[in-house]
Amino acid sequence: MLIARNITKKFAGVVALNNVNLELHPGKVNAIIGENGAGKSTLMKVLSGVHVDYEGDIIFNNEVLQLTGTKDAEAKGIVIIHQELNLVPGLSITENIFLGREKCNAIGILDKKEMTRQTQKLLAKVKLDADPAALVGSLKVGQQQLVEIAKALYTNASVIIMDEPTSAISDKEVDNLFVIIDELRSEGKTIVYISHKLKELFTIADRFVVMRDGCTVESGVMAEMTQDALIRKMTGRAVNGPAGNTKQTFTEPVLRVQNINLKSTSRHGANVLTDISFTLHKGEIVGLYGLMGAGRTELMETLFGLHPKRATGNIFVHEQQVHIQTPIQAIKHGIALVPEDRKAHGLILDQKIKTNISITVLNQLEKWGIVLHNKKETRLSKDYIQRLGIKTYSENNIAGNLSGGNQQKIVLAKWLATNPRILLLDEPTRGIDINARFEIYNLMKKLAEAGMAILLVSSELPEILTASDRVLVMAEGRLTADMPVTEATESNVLKYAIQHNITA
Amino acid sequence: MIAIQKNNTINLARLQSLIALVTLCAIIAILSDKFLTMDNGWNVLRQIAVNVCISVGMTLIVLTAGIDLSVGSVLALCGAITAGLLKNGIKMPSADLFIGFTILGALLAGIIAGALLGWFNGFVITKFKVPPFVATLAMLTIARGLTMLWTQGHPISNLGPAFSVIGTGWFLGIPVPVWIAGMVVLIASFITRQTRLGRYIYAIGGNENAAILSGISINKVKLIVYSIAGALAAVGGIMVTSRLDSAQPNAGTGYELDAIAAVVIGGTSLSGGKGSIGGTVMGAVIIGVLNNGLVLLNVSPFWQQVVKGAVILIAVIIDKGGKKK
Structure with a gap:
């Protein structure tokens, strides 16, 4: 049994997990349920050794685990299969499964025959009908997922964490996945299953844990729950009636x-x-x-x-x-779009605030149709810095040096400038x-x-x-x-x- | 020093280059009494002029996070086109056609050819998403081959005294190539600092995704930039051809590396978005002075290459060190 006791994890002071307690049972499929940002992924990363700086204890088979990294977690039998798969597309199935743990013969040369043989066995187990020499990049997402599972089986994992395993695969592939999960369950492995798809959870999961705002709020047996009850537990907050900020009707x-x-x-x-x-x-x-x-x-x-x-x-x-x-x-x-990832799509981090704000409207800041009007540009950026309350001593400050909130305001400013x-x-x-x-x-x-x-x-x-x-x-x-x-x-x-x- | 570093890394890079240049000049001047003469000074500047033209184009490209390996070959081809048109015009015996070229016509044809070759680089890069390194590597070979075809492998010489003014003449006491390079630098500096195109160039190199979302036609900007670089390589090619009074089929071999070296020594980041024309000019001057000094000091050509490589490394390492702290 894998037990998390009083786990707290903070990112730069922001609490992502707050005193989390949970028990994951062997021979069962344990569903972790919660809204976006409830802390599911963070918790799984703690359990699989991705995050090693947390407070609290992980207890595995009655021993306190002090994981030093994912390799260590793997050696102890805990494997996570991430939503975005961790495979090298340019390598074959065999090479991927044995990546970092290649088998060699007596004189240090790769023992390809043995690796291929073992891969065949693993592929049969996950019901993937593919040539071990096939490139992973040529497989469909669902098949790649099976390769990941085969990899987990090879390391003899006793705890397998699946993060949204069905988000990108077809119904048929889901059925196949469930058959495999079923087998793993009957072998006594602990399956941790994260998904937003409630229907799926009722089909496959034995137990559930509901997370909300970084805490575990309830756990129990799936069969005793209804969908409505689960949804209630996910949202949980004292149901604050609609905020109803406007009774206005909009017609245009x-x-x-x-x-x-x-x-x-x-x-x-x-x-x-x-x-x-x-x-x-x-x-x-x-x-x-x-x-x-x-x-x-x-x-x-x-x-x-x-x-x-x-x-x-x-x-x-x-x-x-x-x-x-x-x-x-x-x-x-x-139309203006303030993108989701301001660092990757919104800003040029190395450039000045001024340059970032004016980039969308440079055509309006030209004199004689060619020369940039520096004064106008400065005026524009100063104006927005003031209007949006961007905290900076100068419009010439580099955008990347500002806090997230102020960076977001720069992105807003550059779009508001387009009217x-x-x-x-x-x-x-x-x-x-x-x-x-x-x-x-x-x-x-x-x-x-x-x-x-x-x-x-x-x-x-x-x-x-x-x-x-x-x-x-x-x-x-x-x-x-x-x-x-x-x-x-x-x-x-x-x-x-x-x-x-x-x-x- | 630390305060300067925090505030403005670009200026610091410039300052470092300046210190390096002054030190270099001092060392050479101590070791050779020919270095600090007017004759040698103009000679060095004349030699640098070609690399400055190419490097300016290279800077614009590198600022967009691209690279152009074809400038040396484009230089040779355009020099040869200008020389060939000037000397032989276009003859089509079958149609009994002959078009002669004035100097101005031949110059324009050479520069337009350069711009078109550059445009083609940009076209391949933007349309087919071929990495600039590969696209321009292909152009390096193609343009060199076209040069061989155009010249039949022989130099095109004796282009007349009027044409040789471009490479060897003087105007107001300053060599003509220096005037040309100076104009190129001024215009490029203006473009990068004072125009929308300049901002777009920096924006694309700084964050291409953000540039796309901001409504910048990045393909258009890249096409323009590669065309400018091609045209400037042609200008360099014309200067070289004029100076030698001959278009050599293997002219400009390896010039792309000198240009990249000037850009890098000048503090422009190969990953794009950061750097300046002024820095590149400084880089080109450092390389030019170094070349000249090594010749004056009778250093063997083999050692010259080793020293040049070492200087590039040192310059870049110092630059990196300054940025990390």
Whole structure:
């Protein structure tokens, strides 16, 4: 039995796990359930030796474990299969399974025959009909996952942690996976299964642990639970009735999208987005909620012209149909996108605040059509630094030196400078402190009052419920709900976010 | 020193290069009394002018996180095109056609050819997503082969006194190539510091994803930059051809490495987004002075290469050290 006792884990002072207690039973499938950010992944990383600086004890077979890293965890029999698989695409199945633990013969030369033989045995066990010499990159995601499991079996793991194993595979592959999990269970292995898909959990899991806000709130036997009860436990917070910030009705459509479809990047994959239609009105803040992988970011990207080849559907701005094939066209139609990952997509970290803010509007800062108007640029950036309360001593400070909240404000500034009519915000408050958060909420309110239409994507339900006038919910690439915030509660929104799995 | 480092790494790199240059000059001046003469001074500058032209183009490309290995071959091809058109014009005996070229016409044709070759590099890089290293490596071979075809492997010589002014003439007491290089530097400096194109170049090198999302047509910018680099290589090729009064089929071999060295010594980051034209000029001057000094001091050509390589290494290591602290 693997027991976690009073585990606390902080990141730079922010508590990710707060006094977590849990027991994982051998010969059982243990489901870990919780909203985004509840701490599931962090906990699993602690258990598998990815994070080694935590408080509390991990007790494995009645011994306190002091893991020094993933290698150590592996040696002790705990293996994690990450959502994004850890395989080398350019190597064969055999080479991947034996990576870092290659078998050699007496004179130190790779014993390929023996490795191939063992790989064949492992592949038979996970029911993967593939040549051990096949390149992993040529396999489908579901098959790659089986290779990961084979790898885990080779190391003779007794605890196998699967993080969202079904997020990218087909129904048939899921069935196969469940057969394998079944076998592993009957061999007495401890399976830890993390998934957002409740229906799946009821099929495969024996026990459950619900996590919320970094704590474990309840655990028990799956068969004794109902879906509704589980959802209630996931949201848990004293159900604060709808925040209902506005009773206003919005009538003037600014952005109307019709039947947006986005094909998968792989040839046979399911659509990433299916038949998305909604309308965004002038002065309205619409919250878009969905669990990880629901397609929220992809929807934003599609609206901003980042997937011209894979996307279909109609977009209307002020009831005029527009064709958005590039970000340049999106900007021209008054759309702005504050991306999810501000460091990778929002900012040029090595450059000045000023340069970052003006980059979207340089064409307006030229004199004689060619020379940059330095004074105008400085004035513009100073103006936004003041308006958004960016804490810096100078507009010439390097963007990368600022805190997350201030960096986010720079990204907002560079987009507000374009005078957008439609503002797409993807996780605008991720990783920023509480004060900056409220400043951003206030800013959103002000912008909406001034007539901007705002689409707010967030993984945090309370944020959606307090900041929006209307709530959209997505699940597996589809829009599953569109309701005024007055009707939205944490549990019904979450239900729609998972709904597809329940009804499917 | 520490305070300066914190505030402005680019200026620090410039300062370091300047100190290195002054030290280098001092050492050479002590060891050779020919170094600090007017004649030698102009000679060095004239030699540097070619590398400055190429390096400026290279800097623009490196700032976008690219590289251009083809500049040496493009230089040779464009020099040969200019020389060939000037001397022989275009003859088509079958159609009984002959087009003669004035000097200006031949110069323009050479520079346009350079821009087109550069544009082709950019086209391959942006359209087919070929890494710049590979695309321009291919162009290195292609342009060299085209040069051989165009010249039939023989130099094109005796281009006339008027043409040789470009490489050997004087204007207001300063060699013409120095004027040309100076103009190139001024214009490039202006572009990088004072125009939208310059900002876009830095933005693409600094964070290409953010640049795309900010509505920058990164493909267009890259096409422009590679075209400029090709045109500047052609300008270098014309200067070399004019100075020698002859277009050599194997001219410019290895010049791309001198250009990259100048860019790197000048403190421009090979990963893009950071650096300056001024730094590159400094780098080119350091390399030029070093070349000249080693010749004056009668260092064997074999050792010259070793010393040059060592200086590049030292310059970059010092630069890195300054940035890490």
